[in-house]
Amino acid sequence: QVQLVESGGGLVQAGGSLRLSCAASGLTFSSYAMGWFRQAPGKEREFVAAISWSGGNTNYADSVKGRFTISRDNTPNTVWLQMNSLKPEDTAVYYCAADNTIVLHTITSEYDYWGQGTQVTVSS
16 A cells, blocks of 8 residues: 655744655655645645656756755655745645656646645745
C-alpha cells in the first residue's frame, strides 16, 4: 500500500520560512517523479514544484520561483519543499504527489498517488 505522509506545515509570519517533508512508502521511490501542489480555500489545486526521480531536474510554478526549493533523497524515500520569503498568498494545504514517469508534470491528473496534505498559514 502506497503512503505519502506530509509534515512540517504550520503558522508563520510573512517573510518567514518553512520546510515541508513528504515520506513515501510502498513504492519504488527512485522510479517516481515527485511533485508538490497546494490548494487554498475555494480554489483549485495548483502545481507548486516537481523533481525528477534522480533529483537532477526540477520545475517550479512562476509564483514560487526563487523562493521555494524542492529536493529529494531516495534513501530514505523523502522529498522536501523549502519555502522562504513566504507571503500570505502562499496560505494553502500543501500536498505531495508521486508520478511514475520521467516527465515533470504540472497537472494533478498525471499523478498516481497523493498524500493527505499539510496546512501552511502565512500571516501578514
